[in-house]
Amino acid sequence: MTTARSNDAPTAMIDRVASLLQVFDGGHRFTLAEVSRRAGLPRSSAHRILGRLVDLGWIERRGFEYALGIRMFELGSQVVRRDGVHQAALPHMHALHRSTGLTVHLSALQSGDVLHLERIGGWPEKGEGWRLGARQPAVHSAAGRALLAQLDDADWPALSYPPPATPGGVRTEADLRREIDRVRDRDGVAVDAEGCSAGVTAVAAAIGPSEDGLSAALSLCGPATAVPVDRAVAAVRRAATDIWYAAFGVTRLRGRPTRPVHAALPLADALTAVARG
CATH class of the missing domain: 1.10.10.10 (Winged helix-like DNA-binding domain superfamily/Winged helix DNA-binding domain)
Known part of the structure; x- marks a missing residue:
């Protein structure tokens, strides 16, 4: 004994x-x-x-x-920064923040949540779910839905459906599947207009799996009244694709807009600046 x-x-x-x-x-x-x-x-x-x-x-x-x-x-920084996608994302995140004035997140799917690995930008100042190192339920997050949309439904992690913060949030699996269909119709870009947080619009695109299996998403968020969604969609799509090319050393052929494997993100013609306000 x-x-x-x-x-x-x-x-x-x-x-x-x-x-x-x-x-x-x-x-x-x-x-x-x-x-x-x-x-x-x-x-x-x-x-x-x-x-x-x-x-x-x-x-x-x-x-x-x-x-x-x-x-x-x-210790935590060493875990995150060893990832090739994270390293490739940083300069593109800074460029995206400068050109848009919006806050940029790099997030990963962890069980049924998204975990914010990096954040460039100071808004929103309040709201625990938006800070660096915070988690948000994947079903409520644009980044989470972008990452779920690139998976087969059978490969989804166990998901929870906590009460949403706003009336427009996802409440049921049926709500989530409708949102995932919209993401796939938008070529992999998720838009959350005040569903996750009141007054916040977020736009996200999956980057694709990294060399060690960490699947990441890039997102923009800003005041709901100040985010031109169509231009934000184009900006996030292009930046996510650029990060994928940089992370995996793929040479982009001019005139032949190929899609990165797993990323399901068509190339945009240009990175459109998104004005604040």
């Missing part, structure tokens, strides 16, 4: 550390009492684990509050 307890101890400790770290999902700061309550750990255990994580740089302490530390950022 002593052996069984010793074998279980490392797993139990890992579970405690994981439950504690998950408290900080969202980038907030918490006191020891809040961490203990949210993680479901005794105050003494939470204090001991937090102290060690502070020593390692995984957690930082300011006064009586704790937050994720710089070491967590370093």
Whole structure:
């Protein structure tokens, strides 16, 4: 019995550390009492684990509050930035932001959510779902629907349908399938007009699978009253295709607009600047 307890101890400790770290999902700061309550750990255990994580740089302490530390950022950045699509996307994302004035996201499908891997632009300033590192339900997100549309329905991950934030959001599988049909009719570009967040219009296109299987989408978002959707669709489609070519080293032949494998994105004639407002 002593052996069984010793074998279980490392797993139990890992579970405690994981439950504690998950408290900080969202980038907030918490006191020891809040961490203990949210993680479901005794105050003494939470204090001991937090102290060690502070020593390692995984957690930082300011006064009586704790937050994720710089070491967590370093480790997470290494995971994301090793991906070829992410590296190829950065210059195109900056160019797209400069030419449109809109916020650009690079997102990946993770189970039934989309995870925002990169963000260029400061709007919206509020809204947890739009920040770097945040997740949004795939069914509510333009990026999520663009990624789902490039998959066979049988390959979809398990999806949830939480109540949408607006009356125009997706509520059922039937709603989602109608939206996916629209994405496919639009050659792989998804448009979400205030379905995910009130006052926000987002346009997204799938880039295609990376060399290690991470499927990513590029999106633009901005105030619903200021996004010219047709021009945003053309801009996102072209930029997503350019990223695919850059990531996989495919030479584009002039006069022969071929489609990247898996991406299902026809080439646009030009990158159209989208004016803000």
